[in-house]
Amino acid sequence: MLKRFFKMKRYQQVEIYSSNGEETVHTLGKVTVIGRNFVMLTNLKDRIWFPYHAIISANVPSGIPNYSNSHQSYIFDNDLKRKLLHDFGQTVSKRDALKQQFYEETLHTNLKAWKGIWVKVSTQNCSYVGQIIDVQENNLLLSSFNKKWELNLGTISRVTSLRFFSFLTVFSKKIGVC
Structure with missing residues (x-):
């Protein structure tokens, strides 16, 4: 739903x-x-x-109009059409928008594409700040300076990307100690 x-x-x-x-x-x-x-x-x-x-x-938040997607017009690119017909797999794998259209990624595969970015991961009990090192099976591996965490994807309630300024404010708080 x-x-x-x-x-x-x-x-x-x-x-x-x-x-x-x-x-x-x-x-x-x-x-x-x-x-x-x-x-x-x-x-x-x-x-x-x-x-x-x-x-x-x-x-939908109150005060924001509710748009229907059923009447959206799509512009077809003849070159893209030809590439999809002749090299479907290669064409789709190169474009994120097409990947999302044809394949429904899991959280595991999507986070794997974001290796190297700094994130704040919230679980039911704790929050962790670190860089995504890898995503294996059902685990997200984070590293923050001298600490490493292996978090089960089933326990994660949200993952938020961090920008430089939010990164500084996060480290002024005590995070990752539960």
């Missing part, structure tokens, strides 16, 4: 209420990526991944 809602709201503003341990977190953003078991929202400063299991509810 969530996946269908997000597909109808692709590139539109939505609000998500997610669980983070005892508290409920409200997040506003534009639906960017819809995967098999997650959705990614973007706003002006962050990229936020939500596994479906952590989402309590999702809806």
Whole structure:
């Protein structure tokens, strides 16, 4: 049900209420990526991944018009059409938009594409800040200076990308010690 809602709201503003341990977190953003078991929202400063299991509810914020996607016109590129017909796999694998259209990625495969970025990972009990080192099977491997964490993807409630200034403010707080 969530996946269908997000597909109808692709590139539109939505609000998500997610669980983070005892508290409920409200997040506003534009639906960017819809995967098999997650959705990614973007706003002006962050990229936020939500596994479906952590989402309590999702809806369109009040005061924002509800657009229908059924009447959108698509512009077809003849060169792209030819490439899809003759070299489908190679063409789709080179473009993220086509990958999302034809294959529903999992959180595991999507985060694997973001190796090397700094993120804040929230679980039910704790928050961790680090650089994505790798994603293996059901685990996200993070590294932060001299610390390393191996987090189970099933326990993650949200993953937020960090920019330089938010990175500095995060390290002024005590994070990763539970």
